[in-house]
Every structure is written in structure tokens, then in C-alpha cells.
Amino acid sequence: MTEFPERLKELAAKTKGFMPEPEGLALFDHTLKVGKKVSGPIVEIGSYCGLSALYLGEAARILERPFITIDHHRGSEEMLPPSEFFDPELLDPSTGRFDSLATLRRTLELADLEDFVTVMVGESTLISGLVKAPIAALFIDGGHGSLATWNDFNYWSDKIDQDGLLMIHDVFSDLKDGGRPPFEIYTYAIHMGDFIEIAQVGSLRVLKRTPRL
Ligand SMILES: C[S@@+](CC[C@H](N)C(=O)[O-])C[C@H]1O[C@@H](n2cnc3c(N)ncnc32)[C@H](O)[C@@H]1O
Numbered sequence: 001m002t003e004f005p006e007r008l009k010e011l012a013a014k015t016k017g018f019m020p021e022p023e024g025l026a027l028f029d030h031t032l033k034v035g036k037k038v039s040g041p042i043v044e045i046g047s048y049c050g051l052s053a054l055y056l057g058e059a060a061r062i063l064e065r066p067f068i069t070i071d072h073h074r075g076s077e078e079m080l081p082p083s084e085f086f087d088p089e090l091l092d093p094s095t096g097r098f099d100s101l102a103t104l105r106r107t108l109e110l111a112d113l114e115d116f117v118t119v120m121v122g123e124s125t126l127i128s129g130l131v132k133a134p135i136a137a138l139f140i141d142g143g144h145g146s147l148a149t150w151n152d153f154n155y156w157s158d159k160i161d162q163d164g165l166l167m168i169h170d171v172f173s174d175l176k177d178g179g180r181p182p183f184e185i186y187t188y189a190i191h192m193g194d195f196i197e198i199a200q201v202g203s204l205r206v207l208k209r210t211p212r213l
Contacts (some may be wrong), residue, residue, distance in 0.1 A: 004028045015107050017051025024055040026201040031059035038164045040134040041066035045057040045124045045152050046141035049100050050107030068118045070127050073101040076098040076143040112191035124156045149181035166207040
């Protein structure tokens, strides 16, 4: 079994973000298991400062597969003031606007992953028109509101190749633990018969695309 490198674990511990280590390691392990018959790049929606991208980018580097990480870098509604998740260090002093792009670049540079990661800056729905199917794995961790979450599912999940992965973050079955939309797309994907669940780690759910009829 390939281990996630210690130097990246140390970097992850210092990187701003919302990815507990056990869930990050699950992203890494499951992405590494994507078989050669599954085609296309690995795609992440919601780069933020690059924490989850460390795990996915390292897996992509080992697999020699392209990895695309997508974000408009203006923050989700859940992370702008007055949210408890708002980080004033991410305000650009010259504009006063939220901007996580420079921090993402720095994370990828420190990780030596710049050559293996394609950073796409923009709205995930618009970028979906630029990334053709199939894709091998999709990690949804963008906006967590209803419209943003369902858009990410609806615009992207059909592109996942047979046996490819759909990984969803912040899936909470109990409303007291967190918002509902990621749980809704997770249950819908399984209920429709397009995906089966292969792992749960914390709030991360890992699903696999079933054969298309
Ligand atoms: C929860 S954070 C991602 C956390 C990150 N995956 C980590 O491991 O720390 C969500 C990110 O999604 C981005 N985002 C929200 N809605 C988006 C959209 N419609 N298109 C592109 N990016 C979006 C936000 O700017 C924010 O950086």
C-alpha cells in the first residue's frame, strides 16, 4: 500500500482548510485505487487554500493522471462575514476582497505539486462546459448551499466514467452536525442507482459509478 508522504502530512497540518487528516488520507487512498480502465482526469470542486488538493494531487502525481482543481476563490457564502469560518487573513489588502488563490499557489509550490495540478479559476458550472467527459474521479467540496451543491452534482456527476469515483464532503445525516445539501446529493446518487457507496470516513462519502445500462 502506498503511504501518503510524511512531508505532505506536515504541510497539510499547517495549511488552512477544512479537511481532517483521516478524510484526506481516504481521498488519497481511494483515488489511488482508480483503475487504469477508468478514463480521464481527477477533478476537485472547491480548492480553497489547497488542503484537499494535497491529497488528491499527490495521488494524481503517482497515477500520472491529470488533476484539475476548481474554485472562483471568492469564498462560499458559508465562509464570508459574519460566518465563524471567515478568515480575515484571506482578504486581499489591495482590494479588500476575499481571495484564496495566492494561498493555493503557495501550498502547491511548497508541496512540489505545481507540475501535476491544473488550477482553474472560475464558477464550477461554467468550467463544466470546458472539461469534457469522461472524468475518473470527482470530489465535490464547493459551495454548500442548496443551489451550489445541486449545480455541482448536476453539471458534473454525469461525466464520471464507469467505476469512477464520486467523493462528497460534509455529508451529515443529522441536521445538528451540518447543512443538508451534500447529504441530499449523496442520497440521490445512490437512490437513482447510478452510484454505490464504497466508504464513509468522517463526513466524507466515497461512491463508485455503476455500469451504465
Ligand atoms: C469548503 S471550501 C473548500 C475546502 C477545501 N476543499 C479544503 O480541503 O480545505 C469551498 C470552496 O468552494 C469555492 N466555491 C464555492 N462556490 C463555488 C462555485 N460555484 N464555483 C467555484 N468555486 C466555488 C469557495 O470559493 C471555497 O473556496
